Amino acid sequence: MARIIPLKGVFYNPDKIHNLGDVTIPPYDVISKQEQLDFHNRHPYNIIRLTLGKQAENDTNKNNWHTKAAGFFNDWLSKNILVRDNSPSLYLTSVEFSSENKMITRYGLIALVGLEPFSKGIVIPHEKTFSKVTAERFELIKNCHANFSPIFGIYSDQNDILGSLKNAAGAKAPNMEFIDSHGLKHKLWRIIDTSVHSHITDAMKEKKLLIADGHHRYETALKYKKWMSEIKPDFNADHPANYVMMYLSSMEDPGLIILPAHRVLKEVQDSDLTTFIQKAENYFKITTIPFDKKSMENARVQFISALRSNSSKNTIGVFIKNRQEFYLLTLKPQIMKQMFSKEIPASLRNLDVTVLTRLILMEILGFDQSRLDDVKLITYSSCEKQAIKEVASGRCDISFILNPTKIEQVRDITKQGLIMPRKSTYFYPKVITGQIINNLTT
Numbered sequence: 001m002a003r004i005i006p007l008k009g010v011f012y013n014p015d016k017i018h019n020l021g022d023v024t025i026p027p028y029d030v031i032s033k034q035e036q037l038d039f040h041n042r043h044p045y046n047i048i049r050l051t052l053g054k055q056a057e058n059d060t061n062k063n064n065w066h067t068k069a070a071g072f073f074n075d076w077l078s079k080n081i082l083v084r085d086n087s088p089s090l091y092l093t094s095v096e097f098s099s100e101n102k103m104i105t106r107y108g109l110i111a112l113v114g115l116e117p118f119s120k121g122i123v124i125p126h127e128k129t130f131s132k133v134t135a136e137r138f139e140l141i142k143n144c145h146a147n148f149s150p151i152f153g154i155y156s157d158q159n160d161i162l163g164s165l166k167n168a169a170g171a172k173a174p175n176m177e178f179i180d181s182h183g184l185k186h187k188l189w190r191i192i193d194t195s196v197h198s199h200i201t202d203a204m205k206e207k208k209l210l211i212a213d214g215h216h217r218y219e220t221a222l223k224y225k226k227w228m229s230e231i232k233p234d235f236n237a238d239h240p241a242n243y244v245m246m247y248l249s250s251m252e253d254p255g256l257i258i259l260p261a262h263r264v265l266k267e268v269q270d271s272d273l274t275t276f277i278q279k280a281e282n283y284f285k286i287t288t289i290p291f292d293k294k295s296m297e298n299a300r301v302q303f304i305s306a307l308r309s310n311s312s313k314n315t316i317g318v319f320i321k322n323r324q325e326f327y328l329l330t331l332k333p334q335i336m337k338q339m340f341s342k343e344i345p346a347s348l349r350n351l352d353v354t355v356l357t358r359l360i361l362m363e364i365l366g367f368d369q370s371r372l373d374d375v376k377l378i379t380y381s382s383c384e385k386q387a388i389k390e391v392a393s394g395r396c397d398i399s400f401i402l403n404p405t406k407i408e409q410v411r412d413i414t415k416q417g418l419i420m421p422r423k424s425t426y427f428y429p430k431v432i433t434g435q436i437i438n439n440l441t442t
Helices: 033-042 065-078 131-144 161-169 194-204 215-231 270-280 296-309 335-340 352-364 369-373 384-392 407-415
Strands: 010-012 082-084 090-099 102-114 151-155 176-179 185-191 209-213 243-250 257-259 262-265 284-290 315-320 325-331 378-381 398-401 426-428
Touching: 065 082, 065 131, 090 161, 090 194, 102 161, 131 215, 151 215, 161 185, 161 194, 161 243, 209 215, 209 243, 209 407, 215 243, 262 384, 270 284, 270 315, 270 352, 284 296, 296 315, 296 325, 296 384, 296 398, 315 352, 315 384, 325 352, 335 352, 352 369, 378 384, 384 398
Parallel strands: 151 243
Antiparallel strands: 010 082, 090 102, 090 185, 102 243, 151 209, 176 185, 257 426, 262 378, 262 398, 284 325, 315 325, 315 398
C-alpha cells in the first residue's frame, strides 16, 4: 500500500528571496561542472550550496562540502531565508515548457511517501544505480537531515487523481511562480484542505509508484531510515525518516516526456576506434553519411532525421573522432535473441540501451563492468548536438546517439519486475530543486 501524506514544507522566504529563478536548480546529477560554478556565482543563497557544494583539497571527514552544506542549511533557517509552512500541505505544481515546437504543461504533486523496500513492489525502480553515488548522497543526508530535492515518481492515473488537486486550487493565484535558469515556467499551489488530503491519500493507496528519477536518493533514504533506527532509541513509526519527499506525476500526462540519454566515451583505444565499424558489420547493417567541414551541419540533420525515422528498428547513431562521416547501425534480425536469449529477458533485449550496453560496449568494444561503471569515462547527454560536439572537438572519442525509450516500454518492463540498464531514460523536464525542502529533524 502506497502511503501518501502532506508535509510542512520548507521553502524560500518570499520576503527575502524575490526571484526563485536565482536560487533554484535542476537535480544535482544533471549539473555540469561549469553549471555548478555558475549556480554558486548566481546568488549567495542558491540551493547548489546544499546539494552540490564545492570540494576543496583540504577537505577532511569532519570538514567538507557535506558539513558545510549542513552549516548553510541551519544558517539559512536561523536567518529566515528558509521558512517552514505553518500547516501540512500537498503541493500541486506545474511546469510549462516547449517540446517539438509546442508548449506543454506537466502537473505534479509534491508530498511525503512512506519508504518501502523495493521487494514489496510498491515503490519500484526501473534502472540500475551506481553504489558510489548512493554512498556520497548518504553522507549529505546524514549531515543535513533533509530532502533537498524531491524524487520524481510516476504512476498510472487513469482516474485523474491529480484533477482533484487542480479543482482544489481552482482559480487561485499560485503561491509560487517563477522562470528557472533554462527558461521553464514553474507554478506551485498549497493545498491545505484536509478533506482533499484524505481523498488523495485514499486514492493513492492502491497505486504502484515507479521511480522516474532519483533512484540514488531513494536508496539513500532507505539507508538513512535504517541508520536513524539504529542510533535513535526512541525511533518509531512516526519518525520523519520513515518518509521521503517525492514529486508524483501521471504516466498519462501529455507533459511526461522521455528524451534519450546519449553516451559519450573517453579513453577508447585508437585500435578499437579503427576496427569498430568493421566489427559492427557482423551484427548491424551500416549506413554511412559522409560530410566535409561545410556540409557537416546538413549531414547532422540528415543523420538525426534518419535515426528518428528508424525508431522501431533498434537503430543506433555513431560518431567517431577524426572521421568525416556519421554512421547508422541497424541491428540485424534475431541477433540479440541468438546471442543473449539465456542471459537477458526478451523485453529487455529489445531496448536500444541494451543493444548498446551488452552488444556494442561489452561484446564489440570489450568493456567490463568496472569500465561501464566509470562515470569519468562514460558521460551522458540528452542533447545530440552536444554529444556530437564533444567528439568533434576532440574532447571525447566516440558518441552513441539513441532514440528515446518509450513510456510503454518502461511500464511493461517494470510490471515484469525487471530493471533496465542505467540511464535508459531521461525524463524531461527534470523536477526543479528548491521549491520545497523536507526537513527530517522535526
